[in-house]
Amino acid sequence: MITLSEENYLKAILSINLETKNIVSTNEIAGVLNTSPASVSEMIKKLEEKNLVNYEKYKGVSLSKSGEKLALEILRKHRLWETFLVNKLEFSWSEVHDVAEQLEHVKSKKLTNKLDHFLNYPKFDPHGEPIPSKNGIISPTKRVLLSEVPIKTKGIIMGVSTDESEFLDYLTQLNFKIGSKIKILDIILFDKSMKIQIGDKIEQISEEVTNNIHIKIIE
Amino acid sequence: MITLSEENYLKAILSINLETKNIVSTNEIAGVLNTSPASVSEMIKKLEEKNLVNYEKYKGVSLSKSGEKLALEILRKHRLWETFLVNKLEFSWSEVHDVAEQLEHVKSKKLTNKLDHFLNYPKFDPHGEPIPSKNGIISPTKRVLLSEVPIKTKGIIMGVSTDESEFLDYLTQLNFKIGSKIKILDIILFDKSMKIQIGDKIEQISEEVTNNIHIKIIE
DNA sequence: AATTATATTTAGGCATCCCTAAATAAATGT
DNA sequence: ACATTTATTTAGGGATGCCTAAATATAATT
Numbered sequence: 001m002i003t004l005s006e007e008n009y010l011k012a013i014l015s016i017n018l019e020t021k022n023i024v025s026t027n028e029i030a031g032v033l034n035t036s037p038a039s040v041s042e043m044i045k046k047l048e049e050k051n052l053v054n055y056e057k058y059k060g061v062s063l064s065k066s067g068e069k070l071a072l073e074i075l076r077k078h079r080l081w082e083t084f085l086v087n088k089l090e091f092s093w094s095e096v097h098d099v100a101e102q103l104e105h106v107k108s109k110k111l112t113n114k115l116d117h118f119l120n121y122p123k124f125d126p127h128g129e130p131i132p133s134k135n136g137i138i139s140p141t142k143r144v145l146l147s148e149v150p151i152k153t154k155g156i157i158m159g160v161s162t163d164e165s166e167f168l169d170y171l172t173q174l175n176f177k178i179g180s181k182i183k184i185l186d187i188i189l190f191d192k193s194m195k196i197q198i199g200d201k202i203e204q205i206s207e208e209v210t211n212n213i214h215i216k217i218i219e
Numbered sequence: 220m221i222t223l224s225e226e227n228y229l230k231a232i233l234s235i236n237l238e239t240k241n242i243v244s245t246n247e248i249a250g251v252l253n254t255s256p257a258s259v260s261e262m263i264k265k266l267e268e269k270n271l272v273n274y275e276k277y278k279g280v281s282l283s284k285s286g287e288k289l290a291l292e293i294l295r296k297h298r299l300w301e302t303f304l305v306n307k308l309e310f311s312w313s314e315v316h317d318v319a320e321q322l323e324h325v326k327s328k329k330l331t332n333k334l335d336h337f338l339n340y341p342k343f344d345p346h347g348e349p350i351p352s353k354n355g356i357i358s359p360t361k362r363v364l365l366s367e368v369p370i371k372t373k374g375i376i377m378g379v380s381t382d383e384s385e386f387l388d389y390l391t392q393l394n395f396k397i398g399s400k401i402k403i404l405d406i407i408l409f410d411k412s413m414k415i416q417i418g419d420k421i422e423q424i425s426e427e428v429t430n431n432i433h434i435k436i437i438e
Numbered sequence: 439a440a441t442t443a444t445a446t447t448t449a450g451g452c453a454t455c456c457c458t459a460a461a462t463a464a465a466t467g468t
Numbered sequence: 469a470c471a472t473t474t475a476t477t478t479a480g481g482g483a484t485g486c487c488t489a490a491a492t493a494t495a496a497t498t
Contacts, residue, residue, distance in 0.1 A: 445492100
């Protein structure tokens with residue numbers, strides 16, 4: 001049996017190595033999980049005994065095949081639940097994380113797959129992050145930062161790179177949602193702010209904001 | 220903060236005193252939770268310190284106001300999730316219990332209330348048990364055992380009194396569901412089995428079965 | 439290459455929640 | 469009422485998962 005804590009460690013390792021390299025340090029894990037490095041060392045040993053990670057003292061950790069499989073299942077559940085909360089229960093983006101963090105630990109393959117079906121097999125969660133499939137395949141998206149595209153670009157908002165709720169609330173206010181179609185009408189050279197068309201509105205947003213929005217270019 | 224274990228104890232105490240009297244013994248709790256009486260004594264003391272139960276050594280336990288409130292919230296969540304699983308995800312009766320047992324511990328008032336709304340404020344769960352309201356009111360149903368009603372009675376199936384999956388599966392096979400309308404066509408004096416009309420079918424069921432089905436008489 | 443700084447691990451402890459065995463209180467039978 | 473049975477509590481211990489402080493390995497600096 002795998003414990004809740006162990007699941008959180010696997011998830012943390014996966015999420016670190018999705019954004020950076022394959023080998024993860026004790027310190028990074030401690031940072032993500034808000035625990036002490038000492039606790040991490042301890043837990044890593046337990047995970048190694050269960051063959052969920054590969055580990056060499058002082059050299060860092062990587063997920064084993066079965067560890068990665070488990071971690072992807074948790075990530076899948078997390079993102080499916082987030083999708084459920086936003087699409088079905090009308091939660092807003094900024095509220096779903098903590099709840100999904102709890103729901104992701106519910107153990108029932110049947111539940112996960114029925115939920116997937118109920119949601120109509122979504123490929124992306126409300127933050128635009130890909131949802132791993134039943135077999136653990138995570139479709140990579142080629143996304144760019146909104147701040148990096150040229151004038152006249154059309155694209156679909158795919159996600160954000162921060163979870164700060166002030167930021168997310170601001171986006172909600174602007175009506176910027178995952179899947180929203182936007183067009184860059186103008187880029188102000190002086191401060192790199194952008195005039196953006198969304199629906200039939202035009203919004204002016206700063207570089208601080210465009211720097212945190214990912215889009216998929218469609219034209 | 221209340222722990223998962225504490226929640227399970229509160230829930231156990233509530234469920235025992237819903238079916239029997241108000242004061243619950245250590246042994247009964249141990250029975251429900253599959254733990255040793257010694258562990259129960261220990262935990263009860265912790266719950267008393269948190270003012271969640273009233274307790275006198277050797278005299279048994281009862282829920283305090285705040286303990287009852289918490290227990291009702293957990294029961295509410297359990298029954299809402301069961302309803303969700305059956306009505307939305309197409310689980311069958313007999314499968315939902317273990318999953319709901321996990322989901323009931325997810326902490327988010329907002330989630331519970333949005334789920335309630337999403338399900339259209341159900342009053343009864345798929346087993347026919349009443350769902351406590353937001354303010355902890357649990358609508359009592361005057362139900363009778365199917366085995367106790369006279370011939371020609373019409374009623375609605377409201378629930379069952381056992382969770383054995385063989386029994387539940389048999390009911391599914393007979394197409395006996397919560398809310399199903401039935402009519403007693405005949406009662407065989409010899410073995411008290413009943414001829415029952417359900418939909419446009421007629422089924423013959425034994426006293427062992429009628430003894431475990433609750434109905435609400437409508438005629 | 440040696441020293442200093444940083445990262446990681448080990449050691450020793452604490453809280454939670456479980457256990458068995460022994461002690462004690464309450465209930466029951468005669 | 470007293471002895472016996474049953475219920476409950478106390479005592480002592482184990483696993484998990486966390487902590488701080490100390491020890492040790494690795495990385496960085498000069």
